Amino acid sequence: DIQMTQSPSTLSASVGDRVTITCRASQHFGSWLAWYQQKPGKAPKLLIYKASNLENGVPSRFSGSGSGTDFTLTISSLQPDDFATYYCQQYDSYPWTFGQGTKVEIK
Amino acid sequence: QVTLKESGPVLVKPTEILTLTCNVSGFSLDDARVGVSWVRQPPGKALEWLAHIFWKDEKSYSPSLEGRLTISKDISKSQVVLSMTNVDPVDTATYYCVRTTHDSPDFWGQGTLVTVSS
Numbered sequence: 553d554i555q556m557t558q559s560p561s562t563l564s565a566s567v568g569d570r571v572t573i574t575c576r577a578s579q580h581f582g583s584w585l586a587w588y589q590q591k592p593g594k595a596p597k598l599l600i601y602k603a604s605n606l607e608n609g610v611p612s613r614f615s616g617s618g619s620g621t622d623f624t625l626t627i628s629s630l631q632p633d634d635f636a637t638y639y640c641q642q643y644d645s646y647p648w649t650f651g652q653g654t655k656v657e658i659k
Numbered sequence: 660q661v662t663l664k665e666s667g668p669v670l671v672k673p674t675e676i677l678t679l680t681c682n683v684s685g686f687s688l689d690d691a692r693v694g695v696s697w698v699r700q701p702p703g704k705a706l707e708w709l710a711h712i713f714w715k716d717e718k719s720y721s722p723s724l725e726g727r728l729t730i731s732k733d734i735s736k737s738q739v740v741l742s743m744t745n746v747d748p749v750d751t752a753t754y755y756c757v758r759t760t761h762d763s764p765d766f767w768g769q770g771t772l773v774t775v776s777s
Contacts, residue, residue, distance in 0.1 A: 553722070586763050595755055595770050596706065601763030639706055643764060646719045648696070648708040 554579055554642050558651030564659040571627040573654045575640035580620045584644035587616055587625045590653075591636045599638075600625065630656070661685035663695075663756050663768035671775050677746050681739040681756030681768060688734045689714060694759045695739045697730065699752040700770075707752075711759070712739060746775045 555578035565571050575585070583603040588596035598607045600616035603623055613628045627634055635658055640651040667679035679697070686693055697709040710730040711719045720728050729742045739756060753770040 595767040597767075598763060598765050601765070605762070607763075607765070641706070641708075641764070643759070646711070647721045647723075648711075648764075650706040650708070652705045 553647055554581060554645060554649055556640055556642055556649050556651040558638075558640055558654050560654060561652065562655045562657060564657050565630050566659045567630055567632060569630045569659075571630050571634075571656060573625045573638055573640075573656075575618075575623045575625075575651050577621045577623075577642060581642060581644035583619055584642060585616075585618070585623050586641045586643060587614075588639045588641065589634075589636045590639065596639060627656075661758060661766045663758060663766055665754060665756050665768045665771040667754070667771055667773060669772065669774065671746050671773060672777050673747055673775060674745055677743040677750070677773060677775075679741045679743075679754050679756075679771065679773070681741075683737050683739065683756075683758070686758065688732050688737060688739065691715075692760055695732070696757045696759055696764060697739075697741045698755045698757055698767075699750075700755070701749070701752040709754075710741060748775045751775045 557576045585603045587600040590596040599614050604616045615626050617624050637653045637655045662684050664682045671677050691714050694713045696711040700706050712730045727744045732739045751774050753772045755770045756768045757764045758766040
């Protein structure tokens with residue numbers, strides 16, 4: 553199985569900050585990586601697919617990058633609606649695996 | 660408009676069989692471009708992938724749960740069904756069904772919370 557390790561687990565930031573979340577895989581794989589945003593009591597929402605592709609309707613302040621084993625989600629200017637938990641997921645090979653999540657909190 | 664909606668029991672007793680249904684609309688389960696996965700999330704914890712069914716009816720299961728899971732689909736009813744045998748309190752979670760395309764898992768259902776307790 554490919555293990556996905558996200559960091560940090562919790563991030564305190566202010567509105568307007570640039571925020572970076574990283575996801576490291578236990579083994580090299582292609583670009584089949586997704587990033588999700590999840591708010592309490594809601595289903596995850598797809599933000600980024602294939603590592604760097606912005607899902608339709610997602611604000612352009614979100615971006616993804618990386619390949620191989622190291623991937624990054626960046627929020628260029630944090631907005632009030634962005635305080636949530638973020639997950640990465642590899643869907644390169646079964647079993648699909650998720651990171652443990654990064655909670656973005658208000659500083 | 661693509662939608663997925665999970666349904667099933669709210670409460671299940673330990674050792675019983677849990678059966679969950681995902682009703683889909685806005686796409687067909689015999690479309691070669693799509694498949695459906697089940698993912699769960701215990702309260703306050705991370706997401707866990709469980710199983711996937713491909714358009715050709717091939718299936719893939721989480722190794723840690725294989726043997727307890729069965730995924731199937733009924734194209735005419737636009738339903739994907741997940742069964743889990745011998746449930747335990749650790750199986751308490753919100754269960755989601757997720758549409759996947761060639762590019763990504765893109766649409767998620769709203770989820771259904773299942774509690775395993777005697």
